[in-house]
Amino acid sequence: MNADGRTRLNQTPEWTALAKHREEFADTHLRDLFAADPGRGSGYTLQVGDLFVDYSKHLVTDETLRLLRELAAATDVFGLRDAMFRGEKINTTENRAVLHTALRAPRDAVIEVDGENVVPGVHAVLDKMAGFAERVRSGEWTGHTGKRIRNVVNVGIGGSDLGPAMAYEVLRAFTDRDLTVRFVSNVDGADLHEATRDLDPSETLFIVASKTFTTIETVTNATSARQWLLASLGDEAAVAKHFVALSTNAEKVAEFGIDTANMFEFWDWVGGRYSYDSAIGLSLMIAIGPDRFREMLDGFHLVDEHFRTAPAESNVPLLLGLLGIWYGNFHDAQSHAVLPYSHYLSKFTAYLQQLDMESNGKYVGRDGREVQWQTGPVVWGTPGTNGQHAYYQLIHQGTKLIPADFIGFAEPVAELGDELKAQHDLLMANFFAQTQALAFGKTPEEVRAEGVPEELVAHKTFRGNHPTTTILARELTPSVLGQLVALYEHKVFVQGAVWNIDSFDQWGVELGKVLAKRVEPALTEGAEVPGLDASTQALVAKYRELRGR
Ligand code: F6P
DSSP, X not given: OOTTSOOOGGGSHHHHHHHHXXXXXXXXXXXXXXXXXXXXXXXXXXXXXXXXXXXXTSSOOHHHXXXXXXXXXXXXXXXXXXHHHHXXXXXXXXXXXXOGGGGGSOTTOOOEETTEEOHHHHHHHHHHHHHHHHHHHHTOSBOTTSOBOOEEEEEOOGGGTXXXXXXXXXXXXXXXXXXXXXEEOOSSHHHHHHHXXXXXXXXXXXXXXXXXXXXXXXXXXXXXXXXXXXHHHOOGGGHHHHEEEEESOHHHHHHHTOOGGGEEEOOTTSOGGGOXXXXXXXXXXXXXOXXXXXXXXXXXXXXXXXXXXXXXXXXXXXXXXXXXXXXXXXXXXXXXXXXXXXXXXXXXXXXXXXXXXXXXOOSBOTTSSBOSSOOOOEEEOOOTTGGGGTTHHHHHHSSXXXXXXXXXXXXXXXXXXXXXXXXXXXXXXXXXXXXXXXXXOBOHHHHHHTTOOHHHHHHHOBOOOOOEEEEEESOOOHHHHHHHHHHHHHHHHHHHHHHTOOTTOOGGGHHHXXXXXXXXXXXXXXXXXXXXXXXXXXXXXXXXXXXXO
């Protein structure tokens, strides 16, 4: 038994049943599954909102899915889900509610934290953001010298960068093309330099995004940005017209010198990696406008409602979460690829890396004990078809099992001209061909039938049997983006719930931060740092030598 009264996951009958089922499954090939069930291609599909989800090319039968759902029931995934939606403090190590779903709840919804309905506050901030975004977009909000704002630079890192940066890229076709929107995150000064070198300070608005407003990278970059601005405009009063803050920490914002009237707030029940639909999305809202932003929120909400109410058999986030568990815990898969066939989704997987790996990269369970099962996978991937000419070789013929999600759209983005739109079928032909090749491969007999010399037959054979999910939507819209992100958020939730880990803390990032602070004086002043290990000491000495110190 766990301290929280649960039997350890891998000792439950549901887990044991899955392990046994896996052994029986050993020799089953997707070719056999499709041969046995002609209806599989259309039967193993689900629809949520605009997303058509095909899971037919997975190493599962009805029995597998039933056993996985039993594991979900035994671990009370839906119980924890309901507690999350109710605003209970399910982030136990930080004693916080987990309510990103409240950020996209309709105005009349009632969601309470500590007896207070948080929804009116959410909409008050959204309205304030909308008013500000409209003033910037219309030119009514001007810089210190009276010039209109033409450049927006978001300064933030992690959840205060990846979400808006990803969504800005995804929704580029919906943005005001007269605005330059950039994202600075890296404490490497090169990032800020490249983002600002061709901008006119008098036309530039900095959005300093930081939940805590203590993150060293962001505070450092924001301080440098302020110097850059003042070096040109020369008047402290300019800061008020060129800097706004997105934060939960009004005190620190004021300390930094940003008027809290220019602060857009959010709350401690919004995790950083779940926050781009909060005030953290201000840069995106300025780029696409408040109406499109609200469409995106509606997309999120649609999938929230699906996750909250759909029965287990047709609950898409539950299904995707359980499929990941099937491969990670019963097939030893170590990673999960997300492969979007849309150039606009170029930052989508990088965004999911934080969402998934910061949430579920944990070896300690909710009960404070080490888990004895695999938890979160390595999430990786870039848009097709580029990946096909880089690392797909390993997915097809390597020695590792890599389940993958393929995300594609029937329609090209509307603003492409006819000639470029004509390329879309070729893009999507690759999309469909890849999951086909991964699932069914090519047998030695098929290779021989092509007249391939015997010594090359093994090299040209594709074993296949590589599982994929296909997610297809008609077109890429703000709502569809919201739907996709919510789908992955809830998938990650499901997995954390089954593994009995707290998906909403991130203690694992703290040690590196503390050590960086400690090491810095050794680099700058050659200070003795107590407890510095021999390897790091030698590296620091080499660094100082190379810098001529
Ligand atoms: O270091 C990790 C982290 O805490 C993330 O969880 C968070 O998204 C990021 O840093 C940025 O934090 P903040 O928004 O407080 O600057």
